[in-house]
Amino acid sequence: MDTIISIIVPIYNAEKxxxxxxxxxxxxxxxxxELLLIDDGSQDSSLSICQKYQQNDNRITVFHKNNEGVTAARKYGVEKAKGEYISFVDADDIIPENSLALLYKEHDNADMVIGNFIEVMPHYSKKNKLYSPQVGRFxxxxxxxxxxxxKxxxxxxxxxxxKNCFNDxxxxxPRDIFRGEDLIMNIKLGLNIKDIKIVNTIVYYYMIRPSSCMQSRKPTLEYEKMFDRFLMLILKRNKLDTKLKKSILSQRIDALTGLLTEKIHLDKNDTFVKMIYSQLxxxxxxxxxxxxxxxxxxPSIFNILYRVYRKLSSITT
Structure with a gap:
């Protein structure tokens, strides 16, 4: 019987x-x-853990490669996959036992089926957070x-x-894109996909771990401008920059608002900021x-207004 789903788990120092x-x-x-465990040059016992599991289940294949990052590990996994569909799982998360069954049951010949997830916070006093997707056919x-x-x-x-929706x-x-890679990947996927189904069914538990709260590189306006240029190259090349003008503005608003939440001053005379400001x-x-x-x-009143905005957003969603 041909393999229906290839599950790809990129792994780097995930022994815990x-x-x-x-x-x-x-x-x-x-x-x-089939389960493809892609060890991306781990320096802990991750590889040996994978190999032990491989000995007991013939659906598991373990690959060991030099460390190149999670995106390269996912790409490697897709190249090795034999399934009709690809599913990714992060090495520090878990999935409910009916996850694959629920997703495949809903596929109805769609190129992609997207489920819901819960943020699980086992080491925090906060309650688990349920995501609310926009369901339907797209x-x-x-x-x-x-x-x-x-959204x-x-x-x-x-x-x-x-699987045939993926290409190289x-x-x-670019190597200097260190935040937002997943957004770029999804936009490129959208260019290859004709039919997507989104369902409000829990298929993933995103585990909020102490180790996942490490500080990443501090955001800057220069980074957001560089990211925007790369994003616009993709959209313009595919003649989507005019058609998706409203959506592009939304993404740019998020970028600038994110900088303000980090207390980064934005110069209204900056060309990029001025362009966005003029569209608001x-x-x-x-x-x-x-x-x-x-x-x-x-700018001095941002923190007050942002707290009000978040409060109102939580009421209306």
Whole structure:
């Protein structure tokens, strides 16, 4: 019988949580899958853990490669996969036992099926957080729009994707793109995908670990401008820059608002900031536009208005 789903787990120094991840996959009620464990040059016992599991289950294949990062590990896994569909799982997360069954049951010949997830916080006093997706049937351009507007999570997990939708370009990003790689990958996927189904069914547990709270490189306006240039190259090359103008503005608003939350001063005379500012419309009644336009003019009141905005957003969602 041909393999239906190839599950790809990129692994780097994940010995603390790896067994829980693999156990959750092997416990799936859906049995027709292969599990590709891609060890990306781990320096702990991750590789030996993978090899022990491989000895006991012939659906598991272990690959060891030099460390090149999670994107390269996913690309390697896709190249080795034999399944009709690809599913990604991070090595420190777990999936419910009916995850694959639920996703495949919903596929209805779609190129991609996207499920819901829960943020699980086992070491924190906060409650687990349930994500609320926009469900329905969408085409590739719709998918790109949802990604740009942050109405659909950027992570590659929590879904099954037809393998023939992948090509080498999907995983190609410049080395200086260290944040937002998943958004870029999803936009490129959207260019190759015709039919997407989004369902409000829990298929993934995103585990908030103490180790996942490490500080990444501090965001800067220069980085956001560089990221925007690369993003626009892709959209312009595919003649989507005009068609997705509203969605592009939404992504740029998120970028500048994110900088303000990090208390980074934004110069209204900067060409990039000035361009975005000129497109903001108070009359639109878009709370994000009102917030950003007001705070670019009066940065000292950002923290107050942002707390109000978050409070109102939690009430309306």
């Amino acid at each position: 949580f790896l067994a829980s991840c693999i156990d959750s996959i092997l416990s799936q009620t859906f049995k027709n899958f 085409n590739g351009i719709d998918y790109i729009s949802l990604q740009l507007e942050n 659909l999570y950027h992570a590659p997990w929590g879904k099954i994707i037809r 370009d999907i995983f190609t990003t 419309k108070i009359s639109s009644f878009d709370m994000r536009q009102i917030l950003l336009k007001t705070c670019l003019s009066h």
